[in-house]
Amino acid sequence: MSAKLDCIMIIDDDEPTNFISSLVLEEVNCAEQVLVFENAEKALNHIRRNLIAGNLSQVPQLIFLDINMPRMNGWEFMEAFSQLVAEQQPVIIMLTTSQNPEDKLRAQQISAIASFETKPITPELVHTILETHFHLPTTELPAKLSRTEGSHSHPKSKTSI
Numbered sequence: 001m002s003a004k005l006d007c008i009m010i011i012d013d014d015e016p017t018n019f020i021s022s023l024v025l026e027e028v029n030c031a032e033q034v035l036v037f038e039n040a041e042k043a044l045n046h047i048r049r050n051l052i053a054g055n056l057s058q059v060p061q062l063i064f065l066d067i068n069m070p071r072m073n074g075w076e077f078m079e080a081f082s083q084l085v086a087e088q089q090p091v092i093i094m095l096t097t098s099q100n101p102e103d104k105l106r107a108q109q110i111s112a113i114a115s116f117e118t119k120p121i122t123p124e125l126v127h128t129i130l131e132t133h134f135h136l137p138t139t140e141l142p143a144k145l146s147r148t149e150g151s152h153s154h155p156k157s158k159t160s161i
Contacts (some may be wrong), residue, residue: 008030011065045086
């Protein structure tokens with residue numbers, strides 16, 4: 001894949017899931033940087049801090065969000081996240097093991113949640129998200145999808161926090 005998002009964020013308290021998700025995103029080669037947060041509060045603080053600083057390359061264009069996490073769950077994250085003002089809202093994918101139909105219905109009622117998907121992340125899912133939400137065909141993509149003109153390319157990195 002030749003087009004890349006600046007930043008993708010994974011918010012999930014499960015370390016093995018994060019490892020697999022990171023491997024898939026690396027295989028698909030769709031982001032300059034993948035940030036992994038095992039704590040939704042820390043993820044929210046990271047986004048808030050970088051929005052205030054105007055450091056858009058550190059603000060995710062795509063977020064994979066788990067529902068069931070300690071301290072702040074995915075629903076609480078969404079409530080707090082909705083208070084942030086961002087010029088461009090990220091695509092948020094609720095990624096969960098939940099089979100509860102009420103969770104899916106609740107996710108569908110939150111306009112900021114683009115879709116409700118079952119773990120694990122697969123290359124096919126990532127390709128579908130890129131095609132659907134970023135309007136990028138995954139066969140031949142332009143050099144880099146950037147949210148601002150003149151933005152600089154960042155070295156590919158994975159950061160666990």
